[in-house]
Amino acid sequence: MSKILIIEDEEPIRRVLVRILLEEDSSFEIQEASDGKKGLDLIKKESFDLVLCDIKMPIIDGIDLLQRTRKINTLLPFIMLTGHGNIETAVESMKLGAYDFISKPPDLNRLINSVRNALEKKELVTENKILRQKVAKKYDMIGNSESIMEIHSIIDKVAQTEARVLITGESGTGKELVAHNIHQKSSRSKSPFIEVNCAAIPSELIESELFGHLKGSFTSAVKDRQGKFEAANNGTLFLDEIGDMSLAAQAKVLRALEENKIQRVGSQKDISVDVRVIAATNKDLKKEIDIGNFREDLYHRLAVIMVEVPELSKRKNDIPPLIEHFSKLISNEQGIEKKQFDKDSIKLLEEYNWSGNIRELRNVIERLIILGGNPITKDDVSLFAAKK
Numbered sequence: 001m002s003k004i005l006i007i008e009d010e011e012p013i014r015r016v017l018v019r020i021l022l023e024e025d026s027s028f029e030i031q032e033a034s035d036g037k038k039g040l041d042l043i044k045k046e047s048f049d050l051v052l053c054d055i056k057m058p059i060i061d062g063i064d065l066l067q068r069t070r071k072i073n074t075l076l077p078f079i080m081l082t083g084h085g086n087i088e089t090a091v092e093s094m095k096l097g098a099y100d101f102i103s104k105p106p107d108l109n110r111l112i113n114s115v116r117n118a119l120e121k122k123e124l125v126t127e128n129k130i131l132r133q134k135v136a137k138k139y140d141m142i143g144n145s146e147s148i149m150e151i152h153s154i155i156d157k158v159a160q161t162e163a164r165v166l167i168t169g170e171s172g173t174g175k176e177l178v179a180h181n182i183h184q185k186s187s188r189s190k191s192p193f194i195e196v197n198c199a200a201i202p203s204e205l206i207e208s209e210l211f212g213h214l215k216g217s218f219t220s221a222v223k224d225r226q227g228k229f230e231a232a233n234n235g236t237l238f239l240d241e242i243g244d245m246s247l248a249a250q251a252k253v254l255r256a257l258e259e260n261k262i263q264r265v266g267s268q269k270d271i272s273v274d275v276r277v278i279a280a281t282n283k284d285l286k287k288e289i290d291i292g293n294f295r296e297d298l299y300h301r302l303a304v305i306m307v308e309v310p311e312l313s314k315r316k317n318d319i320p321p322l323i324e325h326f327s328k329l330i331s332n333e334q335g336i337e338k339k340q341f342d343k344d345s346i347k348l349l350e351e352y353n354w355s356g357n358i359r360e361l362r363n364v365i366e367r368l369i370i371l372g373g374n375p376i377t378k379d380d381v382s383l384f385a386a387k388k
Contacts, residue, residue, distance in 0.1 A: 002049040002119050003029045007039035007065065008081065009057045013104065017052060024112050036060025043069055048076060050118050054104075055082035055089060063089075066096050075125055077118040081106065139180040142325045143318030147310045151178060158305050159185035164257070166302045167280040169309030172359030175280040176240060178307055183236040188276060191235030194228050199241035206249045208265050211256075217266025229262045229273050236276045242302070243283035243294060253277075254298045277302070312354040312361065319350045322358065326365040339368075340375040348378045349385070 004021060008014045014032050021028050031046075033039035037059045043051070051069075055062035066078050080093045083104040090101040099121070100114045141148060158165060159182050167175040176195065183193045201209050208218075212227030228237060239245070245253070256262050257277060261270045279302045288294035312319070323341055331338040341349075345368075354360050364385045372380035 001027045001029055003031070003047065004050045004052065004115075005031050005033065005039060005042055005048045006052045007033045007036060007057070007062070008052070008054045009035055010054075013054075016105075020108065020111065021115065024115070036062065036065040040065055040068055043076070044072065049122055050115065051076060051078045052115075053078055053080055055080055055093070063093060063096065066093060066098060070097055075122065075129070077122050079111075079114055079118060138329070139177050139184070140325065141174065141177050141181060142322050143315060144321065145315040145318045147315055148318060151307060151309065154305070154307055155181050155185060158182060160187065162276060163304045164276070164302050165278045165305045165307060166285075166299075167278065167307045167309060168285075169280075169282065170311045170357055171282050172357035173309040173311055174358050175282075175309050176238065178309060179236070179238045179240075179278045179280065182278060183238075183276075186236070186276070188235050192232050193236050193238065194232035195238045195240060196228050197240045199244040203246040203249075206246055207252060210249060211252060211262045211264055213265035214267050217264075221266070224264075227262065227264065229256060229275055230271065232275045233273050234275075236278060239277060239279040241281055242279040243281035243285055243288055247293075247295065250295045250298050254295060254301060257298075257301045312357045316350050319361070320346055322361060323349065323365060326362050327369060330362075330366045330369050334369070336369070337374070339372065341368075342375045342377055344378040345376050345381045348381045352385070 002025070006014055006017050008017065011034070014034075018030055018032070021030060031042060031048075033042055036053075036057045039051070039053065040060060042048075053062045053065060057065075060068070062080055062082070066080070069076060069078070074097070077099040078093075078097070079100045079102060080090075080098045081102055081104055082089065093101055099118045102111060102114060141152065155178065165179075165182060167178050169175050179195075180193065183189060196209060198206065208221070208225070208227065210227050210229055212225050212230060213221045215221055215223050239253075252262070256273065256275075260274065261272055263270060285294050285299050285303075289296045289299060323346060327338055327341065349361075349364070356363075367384050368376050368380055371384050
């Protein structure tokens with residue numbers, strides 16, 4: 001059920017608008033305000049899906065009301081109404097974020113279509129916001145240890161810059177969480193975040209994956225394909241496990257970083273790209289350079305800012321909040337009741353040697369939630385979490 005606010009100082013027009021809307025959809029919940037101040041008070045107190053607002057009103061006019069509302073609710077759509085319409089007023093209201101501008105008396109079909117489309121857009125925007133919040137929650141960095149606080153501090157400083165970041169740490173420590181947090185806090189957050197696991201792609205296909213290819217450039221190239229650099233344009237490209245990338249692909253990545261240009265496999269045409277590259281590895285790249293497996297010039301291009309993510313054994317005081325976080329997350333994913341962990345079970349989990357780090361801890365928590373009792377006890381931990 002959509003909730004609509006009509007702000008109009010002429011009562012006969014309000015009556016007509018109410019009748020038109022209810023004839024369109026009797027489930028609409030409609031409230032009225034006779035001037036801009038009363039309308040603003042209602043907007044502050046209640047949640048609406050749409051506002052139909054006159055422009056020429058006493059006390060607070062429609063343009064001023066729209067400006068004030070945008071400071072407290074950027075998502076609320078406004079359809080502006082006026083019997084004194086002109087193109088300058090229309091342009092001004094649209095620049096301030098109005099969804100539409102309709103002259104009075106309104107054309108019935110135009111008004112209904114505008115209302116319907118504004119409500120649909122509001123619903124889509126709200127769903128997208130919720131989805132973004134869920135995604136952001138998934139990549140929360142949990143913990144209050146000194147090392148995690150230091151990483152948060154680095155992220156806050158580097159996110160708003162264009163500096164490249166190299167993230168190091170053992171497998172399963174959460175390097176991808178650092179990359180996601182940098183992207184989400186950057187000016188590129190509304191653009192794509194594209195992830196490439198360099199270790200999971202065969203060396204003969206990595207160039208095609210990164211840069212795309214033309215049809216016929218190799219046996220399985222049955223059509224033109226866009227690469228990850230193009231897909232990440234104006235956003236962030238996360239090159240995970242970059243230490244496993246072939247030297248040939250490294251040379252092309254270096255050129256892309258230096259010139260902001262790429263070439264698809266089989267093409268000589270340059271394609272301009274605007275991509276922020278964040279890389280991660282569980283290898284010691286300086287050792288890889290010494291044995292000839294990694295380009296030193298690429299290393300220096302990537303390692304402008306270094307972030308080292310510690311293994312779980314060095315931040316064991318973060319295990320209790322991680323258990324709580326994963327318990328909530330997994331219970332929601334599985335659609336089951338959230339289970340509690342008693343003190344002895346948490347203590348036992350803190351004593352384990354988590355060689356797989358946070359990834360292993362998450363797997364064990366999921367196993368305990370599915371197979372253990374409620375509350376989960378140390379006996380459950382001993383039974384379902386193999387001790388290292």
